Amino acid sequence: MNTKTALITVYDKRNIVNFAKGLRDAGYRIISTSGTAKLLAENEVCVEEISDLTKFPEILDGRVKTLHPAIFGGLLADKNNEKHISEIKKHNILPIDLVVVNLYPFKNTISKEHSLDEAIENIDIGGVSLIRAAAKNYKNVAVVIDPKDYNIIAEEIKNNPNKEISLPTRETLCVKAYAYVSDYDIAIHNYFSGKFENGFRDKFFISGEKFCDMRYGENPHQNASVYKTNNIVKNFLLDSIVYEGKKLSFNNILDLNLALKVVGEFEEPCCCIVKHAIPCGAATGEHPDDAFKYAYGCDSKSAFGGIFGFNGKVTENIATELGKIFFECIIAKDYDDNALEILQKKKNLRILKKDVSDLNLNEYDIRKFSGGFVIQDEDKKHLTLDELKNLPVVTNKKPTDEDYRAMFFADKIVKHVRSNAIVLAKSNGTSTFTVGIGSGQTSRVDAVKIGIMKANQSNENKLINSVLASDAFFPFRDGIDEAAKGGISAIIQPGGSIRDKEVIDACNEHNIAMVFTNVRHFLH
Numbered sequence: 001m002n003t004k005t006a007l008i009t010v011y012d013k014r015n016i017v018n019f020a021k022g023l024r025d026a027g028y029r030i031i032s033t034s035g036t037a038k039l040l041a042e043n044e045v046c047v048e049e050i051s052d053l054t055k056f057p058e059i060l061d062g063r064v065k066t067l068h069p070a071i072f073g074g075l076l077a078d079k080n081n082e083k084h085i086s087e088i089k090k091h092n093i094l095p096i097d098l099v100v101v102n103l104y105p106f107k108n109t110i111s112k113e114h115s116l117d118e119a120i121e122n123i124d125i126g127g128v129s130l131i132r133a134a135a136k137n138y139k140n141v142a143v144v145i146d147p148k149d150y151n152i153i154a155e156e157i158k159n160n161p162n163k164e165i166s167l168p169t170r171e172t173l174c175v176k177a178y179a180y181v182s183d184y185d186i187a188i189h190n191y192f193s194g195k196f197e198n199g200f201r202d203k204f205f206i207s208g209e210k211f212c213d214m215r216y217g218e219n220p221h222q223n224a225s226v227y228k229t230n231n232i233v234k235n236f237l238l239d240s241i242v243y244e245g246k247k248l249s250f251n252n253i254l255d256l257n258l259a260l261k262v263v264g265e266f267e268e269p270c271c272c273i274v275k276h277a278i279p280c281g282a283a284t285g286e287h288p289d290d291a292f293k294y295a296y297g298c299d300s301k302s303a304f305g306g307i308f309g310f311n312g313k314v315t316e317n318i319a320t321e322l323g324k325i326f327f328e329c330i331i332a333k334d335y336d337d338n339a340l341e342i343l344q345k346k347k348n349l350r351i352l353k354k355d356v357s358d359l360n361l362n363e364y365d366i367r368k369f370s371g372g373f374v375i376q377d378e379d380k381k382h383l384t385l386d387e388l389k390n391l392p393v394v395t396n397k398k399p400t401d402e403d404y405r406a407m408f409f410a411d412k413i414v415k416h417v418r419s420n421a422i423v424l425a426k427s428n429g430t431s432t433f434t435v436g437i438g439s440g441q442t443s444r445v446d447a448v449k450i451g452i453m454k455a456n457q458s459n460e461n462k463l464i465n466s467v468l469a470s471d472a473f474f475p476f477r478d479g480i481d482e483a484a485k486g487g488i489s490a491i492i493q494p495g496g497s498i499r500d501k502e503v504i505d506a507c508n509e510h511n512i513a514m515v516f517t518n519v520r521h522f523l524h
Helices: 016-025 034-042 050-054 069-076 082-090 106-110 116-121 126-136 147-159 167-196 250-263 288-298 316-322 337-343 385-389 401-414 444-458 478-485 500-509
Strands: 005-010 029-032 098-102 142-144 209-213 225-228 241-244 270-275 278-284 307-310 329-332 350-353 364-369 372-377 422-427 432-438 467-470 490-493 513-516
Touching (some): 005 069, 016 029, 016 034, 016 098, 029 034, 098 126, 106 116, 106 167, 126 142, 142 147, 142 167, 250 270, 250 307, 270 288, 278 288, 288 316, 288 432, 316 337, 401 422, 401 467, 401 490, 432 444, 444 478, 500 513
Parallel strands (some): 005 098, 490 513
Antiparallel strands (some): 209 225, 241 350, 270 307, 278 432, 364 372
8 A cells, every 4th residue: 555656647648658667666555457558568667557446447449448446546546535445445446646637639730631530549538537536635645647747746756755746746737637627627518518519508618728918908007918819720910920029919819810800801911000999990902012011001100009910012112111210019920031130120119921822720718807708710701802892872972993992891890890980091003002990989970980080191182082981870960070071982881770861962062973882890
């Protein structure tokens, strides 16, 4: 009863031989399942097979190996409970002090091409049961699920006169073990839910793995960390290559994510500038230089301290211009060598590289509130240019070809702007670009006024022949009247207000074309 016993059964066999040798040197008795036992024996580690202990063979192609009272009695017995000790002695059950287990690679299996039967065969049953039992009895048993912990455990055993693992370490290992099996179970649930259920399921689970700590949260007095929540498909932001810069902040992550979403909407070169979770300039062009020029020209004042995102290559010319201003981060598909050299001279600038061509991932939008969270599909709805041209024109005036190009662009941008949202945009034949953005207002007319004010800050003629995109319908004609003052030529909006006729009449009075999409794009 005084001999320490370790049960070892691992799929990931990294460093297990050396760890087992260390346990044997410390006087531990080692029992193991057939696959692990074979490896240890081949490397001259004295080991006993579990089937010798249970007097029952492994069956069902290895599906049943450890599920036996002789094993779980030894795992769950409380050494401070005289009744427990008496019972395991009566049944000749060996108390187990250390469990070293890791599981079949379910997530790795389903992350690549596989059959349903292959997925099922990679669902671990016995291993999960061992981990749960050992973690429940952490006061008596240590459970190790991560090869990175082997050295820590070996060192602690070596330095303890009784060859024991301390209670604080067992407590830490317990928490880690339950996190491990919880993440495993969530992956299995989500996999089968995706196959066998439609829509939003009755239970929704989120599992995250810490990616890194933030400098701070939304404000310096708040702590924050970033977690990767999708372990099956690649994470397009957190897998970015980081060339330079200090640690990202909470706000940087959110703004970078928004910049990627915007530029990912377009196949042609696109630049988006984000400030405080709101686009303050966006443009497309035949060349990245054009996209940058027009995006920055929308609201250069707000671009100060912002985030620059590109779906193409940052050129030397762009880098030279960016070298003249202060901004927090840049993320792009690629960089010219000279451009990267110029940008790396800017102190503390975060420089990231990411191709957004794989942006269209099946993700959810999750928002926390006190006591719960709401979840929805990401807003991926957008019209093609041909679909837009076939929408009903509800006014006397018809949009021009340039109006349609600008509306197509603005309608993609407006869904990324906080509601109430107004995007003012133009097309010049080769580029489409924002000229003013009004966001986050509690009345739509105020959003229009702010968008016009932003445009007029740099050039009062900028708005002439521009278009307006609204994320939702106009409840009154006042927004149209304000748009007319700025010289707006066409409007794209969902429609659906009880005052649609009043709004249409206002457009006709001001000779403004208007198209209804019947698609709302609120973003709160």
